[in-house]
Amino acid sequence: MEILTILESLEDLIEKSSGVPFSGKCLVDREEVLEIVKEMRLKLPDDIKQAKWIKEERQKILLEAQKEANNILKDAENKIASLVDEHEITKKAYEQSNEIVSSAQKNAREIRLGAREYADSVLNKVEEILTDATDVIKTNRKELK
Template sequence: MKIDLEIMDLFQELEEIIENAPLKGLTRKSISLDKEEVLNIISDIKSLMPEEVNQAIWINRERQRIITEAKTEAEKIIAQANQEAQIKAKEGEEFEENLKQQFDDIVESNEVVERAKERASQIINKAESYAVEIREGSLQYAEDVISCVEQNLIETLEIVKRNKEELREG
């Protein structure tokens, strides 16, 4: 209670300084203040603030840092997943090109050609399925990481809310 009264007295002192400050300029909306005097009062107010306020400020800064790191990590994971999906797609295309070349080299008889076409089609379908699986897996992994980050942020926010409630009750 004493700290609260001291803080209120300092705010009152600031108000008096501002109200009694000489006006300057033609519009009479500007005032002239003693910068050092005002900064000293603000410093005194800060020193009287309860430790819980400083802890809440630290928690808020820490939460923001965690959010920023999580976003950066999520962006890296997504970029890596996209890069891997592109590599797998390129490998699939190269595989398909290789199969086409082999197919062209085997053209000896209709029966061989028909079997080769059927086999090539199966392999192409398998390669396309594999590429889709890789792409979907990469996206699922990125989503899982982001969900984990989201859960961490929710838990951090709950801690901040509890601290805020404790400040109000305390």
């Protein structure tokens, strides 16, 4: 993500700045800091759009998984209906349909959990970046005052 690169450049600027004796403060070039903050503002919408896209993709994946599960269930029901005539075949069909349904539900659950974890991970990372950026901006504003 580009925002991480920008944050690293801000961090480098602060680390390379001259320190104020007998305090934990440093002197930074106001123009450089403001330029980095401006660049961060320009890049943040891209990261937010990416997070929104990930959320939408997660929804699509969940819907596709549900459709696939429904299709598998319908296929299983159709197969059962065609095999009802013979008892032994019917018994076997019920077993297979239960396995198919169980497998479809398991696959749908795994896909759903994976999509949620991925979306949560990305949104968490974006939240961390935004929090870090906000903290840096607040700190810089305090130092500028």
